[in-house]
Amino acid sequence: MSKGAVQVTQVVKNFHKGKEKVEVLHGLELTVPSGDFVAMMGPSGSGKTTLLNLIGGLDQPSAGEIRVDNMRIDDLSSRQLAHWRAEQVGFIFQFYNLLPVLTAQSNVELPLLLKKMSRQERRERVLNALKIVGLEDRAKHYPRELSGGQEQRVAIARAIVSDPSLLLADEPTGDLDRETADEILQLLKVLNETHGKTIIMVTHDPAAAAYAKRIVQLDKGRLAEAA
Numbered sequence: 564m565s566k567g568a569v570q571v572t573q574v575v576k577n578f579h580k581g582k583e584k585v586e587v588l589h590g591l592e593l594t595v596p597s598g599d600f601v602a603m604m605g606p607s608g609s610g611k612t613t614l615l616n617l618i619g620g621l622d623q624p625s626a627g628e629i630r631v632d633n634m635r636i637d638d639l640s641s642r643q644l645a646h647w648r649a650e651q652v653g654f655i656f657q658f659y660n661l662l663p664v665l666t667a668q669s670n671v672e673l674p675l676l677l678k679k680m681s682r683q684e685r686r687e688r689v690l691n692a693l694k695i696v697g698l699e700d701r702a703k704h705y706p707r708e709l710s711g712g713q714e715q716r717v718a719i720a721r722a723i724v725s726d727p728s729l730l731l732a733d734e735p736t737g738d739l740d741r742e743t744a745d746e747i748l749q750l751l752k753v754l755n756e757t758h759g760k761t762i763i764m765v766t767h768d769p770a771a772a773a774y775a776k777r778i779v780q781l782d783k784g785r786l787a788e789a790a
Contacts, residue, residue: 566632567728567761569595569618574627576613576784587613588784590627597728600755600762602772605781611765612733614781618763619652619731620644631729649674653722653760655732659714661706661721667693668702671721678725692720695758696750712743719750723760730754732764736771748774 571593578585587610595601603611616622617629620636629637631651639647661670668689675685693699696716706714715735722730732751736744752774754760764775772778780787 566597566759568597568632569593569729569761569763570628570630570633571614571618572628572630574614574617574624574629576610576617576622577625586784588617588624591784591786593779593786595761595763597761598755598759600752600774600776601764602775602778603763603765603781604767604769604772604778605787608783609781610784611781615731615733615763615765618729619654620648649677649725651727651729653725653727653730655715655719655722655730655735657734657737659706659711659718661714661717663706666703666705667698667709667717667720670706670717671724674721674725688724689720692724693717695723695754696720710743711739712746715739715743715747716750719747719754723754723758728761730760730762732762734765734767736766736768741770744768744771 571591574588574591575586576588578587591614603614605611617624618631624637628635636644636647671689671692672685675688690699690702693702696719698713698716698720701709701713709717736747739747748771751762751764755762766772
């Protein structure tokens with residue numbers, strides 16, 4: 564497998580509601596080659612976010628295998644998973660998850676604080692990430708001083724500052740107007756095509772999905788079709 568490639572094999576995911584077992588994913592199979600940009604669509608409850616969390620190592624499958632860069636992440640310990648996520652995965656969420664008491668620069672710097680690097684190296688990495696998303700002139704601004712689109716750009720800069728091979732985006736434009744959403748999606752497209760990031764994006768929006776190289780449909784925990 565090349566950098567950022569994902570292989571999901573016969574993955575089952577169960578949850579428990581009281582004594583009742585609920586199977587969310589049913590032997591699901593998915594291959595995402597390195598450098599792909601995949602949009603995952605499907606009705607609410609189809610398992611999209613569950614699958615995204617499994618691929619990102621935020622949760623463990625009940626059965627099956629998940630490999631990223633040919634590493635079987637479902638076999639890793641909690642500590643190993645935390646280290647792997649910090650190095651290899653960038654997460655982008657619908658509601659940005661920025662800390663309001665920190666500037667854009669400090670928010671982006673957060674993933675680097677546990678790494679062994681100098682303050683100057685961290686600063687250079689942060690400013691480069693902000694430059695990529697077009698916000699180098701907003702480095703000293705707080706989230707309350709930014710628009711929703713700018714906040715999401717800061718969140719994307721935070722996701723890429725560690726130079727991960729894989730970006731996982733969960734409804735990244737769900738809280739934005741159409742024009743701003745298109746700007747964010749165009750940025751994701753640039754990260755994919757120019758910077759070589761593998762991207763898996765969950766979305767309900769067909770207009771957002773159209774920016775991806777292909778669309779995967781989930782229905783009731785199974786892969787329905789791919790386009």
